[in-house]
Amino acid sequence: MALSPYLCTNCGFWQRSFAPPTHCPVCEDHRHVLPDDGYEMLGPEQLESRSGVVWDELEPGAWRFRMAEPIGIGPMGYVLEHPEGNVAFEGCGWYSDAALDFIASLGGLRVVSASHPHSYGALWRLTERWPEAQVPLQVADLPWATAFTATRPYDSALSLAEDLTLHHTGGHFAGHQVLHDATRRILFSGDALKLDLDPQAERRAVGISCHKAFVKNVPLTEAELRGYRSTFAPLDYDQTWTPFEQGANAGRAAALALLDEQLAGTPHAGFVAVAQ
Ligand SMILES: [Zn+2]
Ligand SMILES: [Zn+2]
Numbered sequence: 001m002a003l004s005p006y007l008c009t010n011c012g013f014w015q016r017s018f019a020p021p022t023h024c025p026v027c028e029d030h031r032h033v034l035p036d037d038g039y040e041m042l043g044p045e046q047l048e049s050r051s052g053v054v055w056d057e058l059e060p061g062a063w064r065f066r067m068a069e070p071i072g073i074g075p076m077g078y079v080l081e082h083p084e085g086n087v088a089f090e091g092c093g094w095y096s097d098a099a100l101d102f103i104a105s106l107g108g109l110r111v112v113s114a115s116h117p118h119s120y121g122a123l124w125r126l127t128e129r130w131p132e133a134q135v136p137l138q139v140a141d142l143p144w145a146t147a148f149t150a151t152r153p154y155d156s157a158l159s160l161a162e163d164l165t166l167h168h169t170g171g172h173f174a175g176h177q178v179l180h181d182a183t184r185r186i187l188f189s190g191d192a193l194k195l196d197l198d199p200q201a202e203r204r205a206v207g208i209s210c211h212k213a214f215v216k217n218v219p220l221t222e223a224e225l226r227g228y229r230s231t232f233a234p235l236d237y238d239q240t241w242t243p244f245e246q247g248a249n250a251g252r253a254a255a256l257a258l259l260d261e262q263l264a265g266t267p268h269a270g271f272v273a274v275a276q
Helices: 044-050 097-105 123-129 139-144 222-232 252-264
Strands: 004-008 014-017 053-059 062-067 077-080 087-089 111-113 136-138 152-154 157-161 164-168 177-181 186-188 194-198 201-209 239-241
Touching: 004 044, 053 097, 097 123, 111 123, 111 136, 136 139, 136 164, 139 152, 152 157, 201 252, 222 252
Parallel strands: 087 111, 136 152, 186 239
Antiparallel strands: 004 014, 053 062, 062 077, 077 087, 157 164, 164 177, 177 186, 194 201
């Protein structure tokens, strides 16, 4: 029997199995919530008909991929054009054939990765299309990478190019990682950070937070907050792109202000205002 990929509609996690899975490890993890009425698992053929994929270029050579109708928590995927080979970071819940053909028109992919399991999305579609792409993950999260295979486990940091570096943060997930783009001055922060966006301006953050579990409002520990701070402080960046928000006005200063406030008091999972 060939293993088929299945998507959990409650969270958007893909897993491979010989039959529709009866459990989802992401939903059953303490950071998530179970579906009220049981699981619904979809196969690729259902995704292709259920929701289209749309993409746009938010900054020069930085592309965002979204499902027209998000399924699960609805992570967005990014493709960064780079002279040494393009990099995909974070996984859109689905990549249609048209989306894959568009990425091919940009020159394909040299690297495929994501911050942590909540935003793996359909990375397996990218690794199937570009089987030669390197797939780096921080070693602690390898147990979650079951729909695709990590080819480059690493420990604390991994350079993808002179201006693109993965950094292990831990915290939200044990193997959580961020991608720093020094040329575009963007931190792809995964769920290490969360932005509250201005409803009138989708690139403008009015609040910033960090958490162990966002929906359940669980904060990080002091050691985890200090770990984030020591990772972010040496990085120079002006923008923070989570799997769900692309804040153009929240850079390193906003992140450090958030972390310093938490470390000076009691850690919490609420938003702190971004200085405008
Ligand atoms: Zn799930
Ligand atoms: Zn997450």
